[in-house]
Amino acid sequence: MSDSIELPDLADELVSLARENEQIEVCVSRNRSTTVKAYSGEVESVRSGKSEAVGIRIIVDGQQGFATAGSLDHRVLSQVVEEARGNLQFAESDPHQGIASPDGVDSPNLDLVDPAVLHMSEDQKSSLAIELERRCLSADPRVSSVRSAAWSDGWGEFALASTTGISIYSEGGSCSVGVQPLAVEGNETQIGYAGDAARRPDSLDIDRVIEEAVQGATGMLGAKKPVSERLTVVLEPGVAAAFLGIIAGALTGDRVIKGRSPFAERLGEQVGASILTLFDDPTNINSLGADNHDGEGLAARKNMIIEKGVLSQFLHNSYTGRRVGASSTGSAVRGARSTPSVGVHALCLEPGTGDRATLFEEVVSGIFVRGVNGLHSGVNPVSGDFSVGAYGHKIRDGALAEPFSEATIASTLQRMLLDVVAIGGDFEFLPSGSGMTSIAIEDVALSGM
Amino acid sequence: MSMKAVSPLLDRNLVQDTLSEAMSNGGEWAEIFVEDRQSASADFDEGRVEAMVSSRDLGAGIRVTVGDITGFAHTSDLTTNGLFEAAQAAASVAKGGSQVKPIALGGDGLAESSARILPESVSKTRKVELLEQTNAAARAENAAISQVNVRYSEGRRRILVANTDGLFNADDQTRTLLSVNCVATGDQGLQTGRETLGYTVGFELFEEHDVEAMARRAAARAITKLAARPAPSGQLPVVIERGGGGVLFHEACGHGLEADLVNKGASVFRDRVGELVAAPSVTLVDDGTMGVEWGTVAIDDEGCLTQRNVLIEDGILTDYMWDHLRSRSAGRPASGNGRRQSYQHLPMVRMTNTFVTNGEAEPKDIVSDTKNGVYVAQLGGGQVNTATGDFVFGMTEAYLIENGEITVPLREGNLIGNGPEVLQNIEVIGNDFAMGSPGTCGKDGQGVPVGDGQPTLRVAALTIGGTAS
DSSP: OOOTHHHHHHHHHTTTTTTTTTTEEEEEEEEEEEEEEEEEOOOOOOEEEEEEEEEEEEEEEEEEEEEESSSHHHHHHHHHHHHHHHTTTSOOOOOOOOOOOOOSSOOOOOOOOOOGGGGGGHHHHHHHHHHHHHHHHHHTTEEEEEEEEEEEEEEEEEEEEETTTTEEEEEOOOOOHHHHHEEEEEEEEOOOOEEEEEESSSGGOHHHHHHHHHHHTTTTOOOOOOEEEEEEEEOHHHHHHHHHHHHHHHBBBHHHHHOTTTTTTTSBBBOOOOOOOEOTTTOOTTTOOOBBOOOOOBBBOOEEETTTEOOOBBOOOOHHHTTTTTTOOOOOETTTTTTOOOOSSSHHHHHHHHOOOHHHHHSSEEEEEEEEEOHHHHBOOOEEEEEEEEEEEEEETTTTEEEEEEEEEEEEHHHHHTTEEOOOSSSSEOOTTEEEOOEEEEEEEEEEE | OOOOOOOOOOOOHHHHHHHHHHHHHSEEEEEEEEEEEEEEEEEEEEEEEEEEEEEEEEEEEEEETTTTTEEEEEESSOOOHHHHHHHHHHHHOOOSSSOOOOOOOOOOOBBSSSSSSSSSSHHHHHHOOOHHHHHHHHHOOTTTTTEEEEEEEEEEEEEEEEETSEEEEEEEEEEEEEEEEEEEETTEEEEEEEEEEEEESSSHHHSSHHHHHHHHHHHHHHHHHTTTTOEEEEEEEEEEEEEEEHHHHHIIIIIBBHHHHHHHHHHHTTTTTTTTOOOOTOOOEEETTTTTOTTTTTTTTSSOOOOOOEEEEETTTTOBBBHHHHHHHTOOOOOOOOOOTTTSSOOOOOSSSEOOOOOOOOOHHHTTTTOOOOOOOOEEEEEEEETTHHHHHHHEEEEEEEEHHHHHHHHOOEEEEEEHHHHHEEEEEOOOEEEEEEEEEEETTTEEEEEEEEOOOEEEEEEEEEOOO
């Protein structure tokens, strides 16, 4: 119903509704997506859809109101403006509250628009999903079936404008594949998963996805519950990204200001091993998290977080920056449906040297964690305590050995950073946008038998 | 008192025409799901209201099946053009047109609200008072409480489901929730305590429940944990307090009893109906009709009436849970378990309120008969690998049991076990059944509201994921 309206024009039009004393920030977006799943050599389902979204923030005298809707219909838009106005009177006035203003930092001007994904036919997508399933089944005789083999793609555009002079527009798309093969041996079944995402279909590494997914299932056959002990754990890049992502969350201005970070008083201190350097870099086009702007329309920028183990800075959006008398670090994250929070766009770990096998040789004995379960229930980012389900392989005599499962690994986030003993050279950009390597951490409690 | 809408979410003729359009490409069955969701929330943090947020979503998802193939398209454009465009996109999985028979819809497409007092009819001022009252009670509990977050949220979700079998059903679901998260600061760092109050009701929730008592419980949890010791590492007997422990069964076997996972061989409970899969004292039920619990709905998101489904009776696996697709291919009735996050999603088999029924033991005897072990007073979420049955769940408040008595508090952590083994290892079940806190169950990227419950019970051995030897 509103396909014909240009989003920047729509955003400007809504901003012009601001009354005297009102700051208004408008986000509008349009997206379309397709997912094709294959099963038993045929298409199982084709799902497609279009969606729209608007989010409007209005601030008067430090009181903030926000409203959002899943439609760009004109009647809905005027309701959203009224709702935001209605909401703001109930928020407490806060002198630091305000819409971001341009800060003079130039955007990295990345060219993120690649229309290749728009030129694919539904038949091509279906063939890819079917092929994904077929290749998993033929990769190993123990693969009995594939629970899910899926192709997905999406394209979206986003405009943000405000009474403070912010006006940005972006568009872009991506595609992804994911597959879950089941491997059966005797009475035992194991399930694997692997996926990849990219801006262009031909950048997807399908061979690797199949190899990792099948190996993930077959490699776990025969897994046993390990004996409880303290040992060195090597986290594969995806698992490292999950933990370091939680730690980065505890290093945001929001959590620090509100007394919910175990690192609140530690700026400038050695919080990690000296081999550990962590940063957020949305200016690197190789990351799917790359962007020209943050969620408030300020230029995206590279931010050091931990440098050689020293906590270099906390991340801020414009509000948390004002609260501590600093500037935004361009770390606002949000979709059109929510107010800007603080977070990372493309969290990266400075890689070490050597391949994964070299890392295992260095570690000599311990475990290699391929996956974790229960991150949401087992990590408390306020106290720092963590204990999560883990599965993977033993490392024995510097090489991968038998699989283990039904165990947990536990420590605290604070200790974990200090106990990093080696960082792999196996750097990769994950579908989430994180750039990660494997990391080795000593003295972690493994609980099993 | 109950309220009933006067007209369906979408005009009956437009529904019929859209279904006809969806069938015009040779589809065998078609469905339209219309959803109107209005929600509002308010966050109280650092002693003040941070922001009030309101949100509105209206749209439809159209599904067409031909053989085992499903086509689906969603749109937020509910005009004839918008719906027909989505119907054609969904129909594209069928190849070649056919004569479409006229579709006669039964039912009136109207529903009664689950709320007595619609939250949208209550002033925002009253909601702010509620937040202030909760915050003040939590802070007054103990001087070591350094931060309190209170979150209020209300959501009304009206749905209309129609299909070419003639179904034309609606539901009007209102849920209201208040949660409080406290941070306590001690010599050893920070600890947290959480409580959540939520039911499938309107603002009458606050006539029936004491928010100040809830706030004090959350604060007390955080304070207790300031003195917590590292949890043990390894296998021990575990007593789980009544209520939220239901998440144990949700993960240990609930997901494994979802027919979509069973059909694809991704469940350890495949081909086991009629077998003893649990201790004979275990009866497990999934019940979407259960009072005002968080997972209660009148109809599922395929328009099927919800019902009480006994999954395990006296330890014997009696049935799986079913949605439209899976029950149709198995030639049996659906069980009211076809659910979806929103009109933008395809439905799949999901739980509603899942619980273990009462046993006979006195809860205090369950503790006193445990020589050494762990007592879990509050659980966090969990996760399961249905193919292997391995599952984890978090303990957010737990204590050591020493010589039959509950002693020192333990730091947070996960417990891990294997579903089929744990079910056999349920040693004793109490007579104090209660439902737990409201939850959101995630599966394949979709979240739906669910409830869990159980009496106090003991598992002979679970692996505690602590750090103490």
